[in-house]
Amino acid sequence: MNEILGAYNSQASSQVKSNAFSLQNGRVLHISVHKLVGEGMAEVSSSGRKFIAKLDAPLEAGGHYWVRVHQNEDALSLSVIQKSSGEQNSKHVAQALIHQLHNQPADKVLINAVTQFINNKIPVTKELLHFASEHINTGNLKNRLPVLINMLKAHQPLSEKVLLSMEAGKGPETFSKLLNLLKDRLLASGSGKETLEIIKKIQDPLQSQTSKHMAVRAMENALNTSEPFSKRLGNFELLKSLGILPKGITFQGMQEGMKSSFSKGLLESGTTAKQLYTLLSTMKNITVQNDSKGHTSILEMNQIFSELAPEVSKRGPANSKSIEQVMKLIFEHSTVKGGTFLKVGGDLIDLMSSSRKQQLESSYSNLLSKWDAQLPLSNEGKIFNMLRADIDADLMTLLKGEDLGQALKTLIRRFGFNLESQLNSQPQIAAASTTLKERLTQLITHHSSTEISELAEKLVLKMNHTALVSWEQSSIMNIMHHFPLYLFGRHTDITVQWMGREKEKGKIDSDHCRILFYLQLGNLKETLVDMHVQNRIISLSIWNEHQIVNHYSQSLIPELKESLQRMNYQLSSVKIKKPENQDSISRKKMMDMQNVSYTGVDLKI
Numbered sequence: 060m061n062e063i064l065g066a067y068n069s070q071a072s073s074q075v076k077s078n079a080f081s082l083q084n085g086r087v088l089h090i091s092v093h094k095l096v097g098e099g100m101a102e103v104s105s106s107g108r109k110f111i112a113k114l115d116a117p118l119e120a121g122g123h124y125w126v127r128v129h130q131n132e133d134a135l136s137l138s139v140i141q142k143s144s145g146e147q148n149s150k151h152v153a154q155a156l157i158h159q160l161h162n163q164p165a166d167k168v169l170i171n172a173v174t175q176f177i178n179n180k181i182p183v184t185k186e187l188l189h190f191a192s193e194h195i196n197t198g199n200l201k202n203r204l205p206v207l208i209n210m211l212k213a214h215q216p217l218s219e220k221v222l223l224s225m226e227a228g229k230g231p232e233t234f235s236k237l238l239n240l241l242k243d244r245l246l247a248s249g250s251g252k253e254t255l256e257i258i259k260k261i262q263d264p265l266q267s268q269t270s271k272h273m274a275v276r277a278m279e280n281a282l283n284t285s286e287p288f289s290k291r292l293g294n295f296e297l298l299k300s301l302g303i304l305p306k307g308i309t310f311q312g313m314q315e316g317m318k319s320s321f322s323k324g325l326l327e328s329g330t331t332a333k334q335l336y337t338l339l340s341t342m343k344n345i346t347v348q349n350d351s352k353g354h355t356s357i358l359e360m361n362q363i364f365s366e367l368a369p370e371v372s373k374r375g376p377a378n379s380k381s382i383e384q385v386m387k388l389i390f391e392h393s394t395v396k397g398g399t400f401l402k403v404g405g406d407l408i409d410l411m412s413s414s415r416k417q418q419l420e421s422s423y424s425n426l427l428s429k430w431d432a433q434l435p436l437s438n439e440g441k442i443f444n445m446l447r448a449d450i451d452a453d454l455m456t457l458l459k460g461e462d463l464g465q466a467l468k469t470l471i472r473r474f475g476f477n478l479e480s481q482l483n484s485q486p487q488i489a490a491a492s493t494t495l496k497e498r499l500t501q502l503i504t505h506h507s508s509t510e511i512s513e514l515a516e517k518l519v520l521k522m523n524h525t526a527l528v529s530w531e532q533s534s535i536m537n538i539m540h541h542f543p544l545y546l547f548g549r550h551t552d553i554t555v556q557w558m559g560r561e562k563e564k565g566k567i568d569s570d571h572c573r574i575l576f577y578l579q580l581g582n583l584k585e586t587l588v589d590m591h592v593q594n595r596i597i598s599l600s601i602w603n604e605h606q607i608v609n610h611y612s613q614s615l616i617p618e619l620k621e622s623l624q625r626m627n628y629q630l631s632s633v634k635i636k637k638p639e640n641q642d643s644i645s646r647k648k649m650m651d652m653q654n655v656s657y658t659g660v661d662l663k664i
Contacts, residue, residue, distance in 0.1 A: 228524025270423035275404035293442035328412035332370035
């Protein structure tokens with residue numbers, strides 16, 4: 060993202076340098092009068108260049124005027140067209156500029172556009188007139204002209220792609236709607252399998268958490284001898300489909316299969332002796348709390364602790380013997396009782412290699428597609444859907460902030476907002492990861508369906524908007540992300556903006572920053588959360604038109620304060636603010652996200 064913006068800025072700078080300032084006879088300029096030097100002469104400037112010229116009418120020092128150049132052998136003189144204020148005067152200047160710089164006759168749309176450029180103090184060039192005449196017409200004047208003006212004020216390049224991207228970012232179509240439409244069209248056409256896989260992962264951002272919980276619960280149920288055989292068998296078949304157990308294993312060999320599979324997995328991932336020690340400590344603590352008869356297993360644990368201690372001090376990987384001993388304890392002793400396995404099993408999967416965890420997610424995704432569509436369900440399918448419903452319910456109440464944060468990071472990476480930047484700066488990393496943006500660009504150029512390629516292009520343009528409105532200047536960063544968020548059967552488009560000083564390359568200082576969250580919620584509708592962080596002290600302002608937000612938020616503040624304290628942040632205040640009218644939240648969002656200024660390291664509001 061930063062590299063894209065850097066390229067844009069350097070391009071704009073080179074254009075400015077290559078266009079020499081000239082005072083051809085008849086040229087129209089916007090000048091500032093600095094001082095009068097006598098005999099009708101004045102020191103003026105235009106486009107940052109100062110010069111002395113003769114004036115055909117008395118002007119005021121400090122004033123701004125539109126003038127026409129008269130160049131002859133003896134002197135340079137300027138005749139005033141109009142003082143640069145007033146709608147009627149701006150129209151006269153617009154007509155004069157169009158007459159001078161544009162070869163085609165001026166229509167009402169172009170005059171209107173140039174008038175707005177003048178009123179917004181935007182320099183009018185031949186290139187800008189040509190661009191405006193090509194891309195602004197009666198049908199899009201109302202919506203597109205403000206977008207173009209904002210582009211020019213932000214010094215963005217005069218490009219059709221940039222204009223369309225900026226327009227798409229402000230358009231009424233949501234990411235969620237466009238993504239669902241594309242998915243439906245791809246399914247109907249029977250094409251774009253790779254794109255559909257990425258869309259599925261985006262629409263299930265908690266897939267890593269859900270697949271992990273699914274595997275742990277299936278192991279717990281399959282090992283629990285107090286469960287009916289049919290339920291244990293269904294969970295056993297599910298474990299094979301998830302890749303936890305090899306396909307050819309029998310039910311009788313299930314326990315040995317689990318020990319062997321996880322022993323190999325921990326060796327493969329390079330699990331350290333310290334990590335194994337921590338896993339065993341967790342198991343011992345829970346065993347002591349939940350199983351007063353677990354003396355034998357506790358004695359075995361203490362023996363392994365003593366053997367692991369020297370290895371922990373060396374800070375190296377755990378040896379195969381220690382890993383096998385710990386796996387034997389986990390899968391043979393009392394960890395299934397009292398829900399112990401839910402904790403230990405989750406930690407166990409966390410220690411597996413990235414490739415194994417990705418395989419688990421992929422297998423879960425395949426089962427999700429299979430059992431969502433297939434009727435009647437097999438025993439395995441019934442077990443899968445039953446576990447999935449329980450897991451979704453638990454995640455709604457037990458999901459930790461760091462888990463959700465990690466899911467959001469993964470979600471943003473899967474979109475590939477900064478694909479072009481990564482291709483430029485980290486081509487090997489970009490080549491190794493497949494993102495939605497990469498797949499969309501392939502659909503645009505290669506798919507036979509015009510409707511699918513147009514939907515893909517709309518999504519790419521919407522994704523480009525976030526890079527265009529993000530910027531890095533000096534040590535200050537402004538990073539914008541806009542994406543759909545799917546959680547627990549509901550979805551919404553979310554806009555998040557991070558603003559603050561750059562602590563290290565590409566990272567915002569988390570001690571001093573500002574974060575804006577703009578949400579469209581099902582019941583609460585438009586909601587803006589404005590979060591200020593100064594010296595790790597947080598103040599929150601929540602904008603919503605419903606008075607009930609204030610009532611419900613009070614019960615959540617103590618838990619929020621406690622959670623922030625665990626991360627070494629202090630919550631100073633939470634203010635619930637009701638907007639004056641329905642449009643004020645959207646208007647405040649646009650103002651806050653476009654007009655950003657800083658004084659020192661702090662945000663000036």
